[in-house]
Amino acid sequence: MKICLLLIAAGLLICQTVQGGKTFSFEGYRLYRADPFSKEAAAVLRSLHDAYPSEPEPGLGLTFFNYPSHRNVKVDILVPPRLVSAFRKAVAGRPDIQLELLHRNYGRVAAQADRENRQFPRLMKRLRRAVRRSDQLILNHNQYLRYDQLLEAVNSLAQQCNLLRSNTCRQQEIGSAYEGRKLIVLRIEKSQTDKQKRKVWIDGGIHAREWISPATVLYMADVLISKGLNRRMWTPEVVALLDYYDFLMLPLYNPDGYEYSHSHYRFWRKNRQTNGGHPSQSRVCRGVDLNRNYGYKWGGSGSSSDPCQDNYRGAGPFSAMESAAVKRFVEQENSDKKILLFLSYHSYGQYVLMPFGFKRGAYPRPALSAGKMSCVAFFGSREMFSTNHRFYIHGTSADVLYEASGGSDDWAHGSLEVPYSLTVELPDDGAYGFLLPPAYIRNVGSEAVRGLLAMLRTIHDLETNTNFYRTRCLAHTAASDY
Ligand SMILES: [Zn+2]
Structure with a gap:
């Protein structure tokens, strides 16, 4: 019983940490690229864009990296785990939309990018000790x-x-x-x-x-x-x-x-x-x-x-x-x-x-x-x-x-x-x-x-x-x- 309470307390603590400012992790999020071949296909993507906005809680809806306007303009879409089946149901199998899964877990990609942004300056510093900077900006x-x-x-x-x-x-x-x-x-x-x-x-x-x-x-x-x-x-x-x-x-x-x-x-x-x-x-x-x-x-x-x-x-x-x-x-x-x-x-x-x-x-x-x-x-x-x-x-x-x-x-x-x-x-x-x-x-x-x-x-x-x-x-x- 005591353990359960501790677990609940730990769970609450995690929730508070996330709301208090931790970066959203995107764990399990999939990144798809959809290429609509017809006007109707572009309209389907637009209706998904409108139906699942990324707010009021960012990350719970679909996040479109660019707006689906015309046919033949590819659109990258970040899909949370809870919407994968609804998204695929609307898009996959349509002959006029080519769907490509770019990343199965975009959380890993985002975490790697975050690490690089923090580590790269140190790496560059080490490199520069050995190699004189070629340009002096x-x-x-x-x-x-x-x-x-x-x-x-x-x-x-x-x-x-x-x-x-x-x-x-x-x-x-x-x-x-x-x-x-x-x-x-x-x-x-x-x-x-x-x-x-x-x-x-x-x-x-x-x-x-x-x-x-x-x-x-x-x-x-x-x-x-x-x-x-x-x-x-x-x-x-x-x-x-x-x-x-x-x-x-x-x-x-x-x-x-x-x-x-x-x-x-x-x-x-x-x-x-x-x-x-x-x-x-x-x-x-x-x-x-x-x-x-x-x-x-x-x-x-x-x-x-x-x-x-x-x-x-x-x-x-x-x-x-x-x-x-x-x-x-x-x-x-x-x-x-x-x-x-x-x-x-x-x-x-x-x-x-x-x-x-x-x-x-x-x-x-x-x-x-x-x-x-x-x-x-x-x-x-x-x-x-x-x-x-x-x-x-x-x-x-x-x-x-x-x-x-x-x-x-x-x-x-x-x-x-x-x-x-x-x-x-x-x-x-x-x-x-x-x-x-x-x-x-x-x-x-x-x-x-x-x-x-x-x-x-x-x-x-x-x-x-x-x-x-x-x-x-x-x-x-x-x-x-x-
Ligand atoms: Zn812009």
Whole structure:
């Protein structure tokens, strides 16, 4: 009897530990990849997405790693043990859905990824004792950082930047997230008196679980500072880049969600605000999908009105504190139409996406504007491929991936008239997915930097050489396509 009581007590203790902050384990969870061959098959996946949301208790429903919109777009789905038979009943055996079991126990994969993120920095330290670092960037880029560490890293970059060249970098707090964490923009401005300079906006980490995105934006900032300002590392093209453009970089757009994905639920996507539950149910669900909360064509296809869904668009355009802060800041920075390129980094899938995402077959106007943007996406993708031989697909999100209204890239071009607005889905193509090991940060970062250089090179050519579009772009992309 006494033993039973002890067991019950131990059981309660375990429950309390889990609720008190232990990371969700995913033990026994299966990861499936579903490839729908027909419209009806995609609709079946969408109905499963809507029927089993991953909230109000994260991990008990189905977690879709990407939204099932079109036929022939593969969808990775994390299935808890209790839903395996219901899921298989709905999907397996259909001739128009190819179902592949990627991992029988995703808990093991997630635990391994967690161990690597903690052990890899020590491993790198040991290696570096023997091998002198070949490049002397300011940061190590060997770990997915927590929020506090990330702010420290941004601070180090700003300080080193100003030691290399005074008054060049500045940290600007543009607002705060729902739980009070700061949104910090790193400004890299080589000459703050040049009013003619155009600006480049770069953000990362709008979706919490996409850890490679903030890590990549930090890496890019480090390269811009180290190779653009440090005489021992000067790379002419990066030096020129800082002469031509000012950079406004927000490495961590969604710090609350990001922290939650570290501390509780690895595959959390939205921010962490309380929504008050679905009107027709007694559930209380948290989080707004910040990349469905923008004002251009808000509320349309690919976004949900259900607060329990991963792609919940919020109560209204810019209803989330984070997106409202970014809107205020970007609008102010663009009041003189100086933002030339708006870039948003996500993962995973390897895409370079241009507007518009809200509807299939919707393109920027005039058609030449769409053609130019497509050309920039093409040269960016090609350069990233040539770096590590990872292939990127380019096109509008709605055409090549899924319809998604209320996205930041649509807003930047559609509402603010930023000439070039692109979303990059970083690696990989699904082998690791969101659990890309930290050993890849530098590898993906260098790929992203080369992609950025190629995109800005192409934009510069398009803006200064009237023949460039006809001679270099038309072979790859024609305005008549749009
Ligand atoms: Zn994303």
